[in-house]
Amino acid sequence: MTQHGRTTFSPMCGLLALGLIGCGSAEDAFEPTADAPPGTSRAALTAYEQAALDTANNSASCTPLGNFYWEIGNAAGSLYGIPRGSGVSATTVMPIASASKWLYAGAYVQSKGYANLTADEKKRLNFTSGYIDESTTLCGVAGTTVSDCYGPTYKDVSYRSIQNGRFFYNGGHMQKLALDDIGARKGTGVASVMDWLNARLGTTLPESDSDVAPGGGFSGSAALYRVFLMKLLNNQYELSSKLTVDSVPAWEGGTNVSYTPWTAAGQAYYGLGHWIEGETVSGVWTVTGHSSAGAFGFYPWVNAARNRYMLLARSRQLGGDAEGEKSRVCAQAIRKAYELGVAQP
Template structure:
């Protein structure tokens, strides 16, 4: 009987040890898969230096720098990754209210304000100033009700919400007052669609806040999606048949995985997985016509490697 008890205790000890070791091995597999993709995937090799990160609601799970130019604390321009933050701000500002049909038309780029040239606004001190440049503030009647990717929708909505006269610092105080002043993102220009700057670390904290349900955006990810490559769409810069939700893309093309994202013009690509459990980003700052697409392709490859190793 004593021998049987000793055998049982040894068996239980082995099982307990394996239970402790399994999650660590599992995490190592995922990290190795993601790191291998970031370092060796052809789509990632061609974009040069970048920082990548994957995490969950509790924090960073894996990250790394390819090359020496970027790390978690590198300050960079976010460009259209700003849109994700603006969408979250509008939802927070509404409190418990649902967005109105008019507000949704702006947040889903169907308002008809499609003539904004952001380069004309680089030296604008306020949102109102930007909209006064040439025909930036003009509404195009033929685009009303149709998806047309443009920063003009957010710029006009900022004016409607009373932020038209705010400079960059006032814009930052207003928006981050609702998102959380603990998240160190700011506006270099008072442009809700593309004027933010910050570090990958700070943006990761923003994404974790969504995952935790501390921002209403959690419940609005993928809400009321509109098609971007169909007869009811006017213009989309994405080469894929993604849908568009509240200031973010839904990567649901035939080869997509349903992730939610907001690629920036210069290559800052943040994403949240379709199940709202994982976030990630590819962070860099390059002037290139395809920087946003190239980062998205690399980011999708890293995400696929991580998710595949997780199954």
């Protein structure tokens, strides 16, 4: 099947090991075209781009979000971007909160090699290790180390045996992992956390003092995060082919779920540092994509077929954890409009 000059490929099957998951529905693999770049006149936009723009500006799921930047692309790069409002563009750097988790997981798996990960390391990456922090204090003081962030002055991470083997969404799992691996690193300067991460991911994410909290302290922009997503699609990471492995139920009421912020209807799973989204088709839960929404509203996503990425970049730091879910709903509405050429309500 083709759609506005771009060819559709069949998707990958996901989460087969769970015995619950079928193959995802087909997703278009867009190839770069000579379509008008962002910011051109309405007359220059394709019907699909116009539908996406209208949805971003008028959809009930998007209008309450304030200013944001939305982008869709493939392994070759960006295909279309929308700056909604003013002040947020592809290059606007902002705190990305829990979108950090996917980056850290990608770097850690790249560093160790998936085949060399221990069972304990996998549990810290899929949040079933029992290491939970007692505080949401951000470790943003200059000179703080990863080890300091783990301790009582900041995160105060502790091991809770009753939570071992149960999904508990929390940055403490990753703080413990980083403590044992890069505990002496700081947020900025020589041998910073970001020096370590960028070297493994081939990215150029900026340094910040809060980087010592790898489960939520990083900063970035759509353009900077895009590099990571493109490399995922291009199979340049160990994690690229492992997006559905070691996954556990992560929705309210799921087996062995102690705490989850997932509020959308239906099931969701959690893999190595990222959410696994899906929908039920003919009674079978089916993977639709992978994501790592941040509490302030930064939402990165790749589809189940791993031939398309999407980003919604915004930062509303007073909105609470629900901002990530709001961004997810808006971003998916814009994507649907772009694929169908029909603006979404």
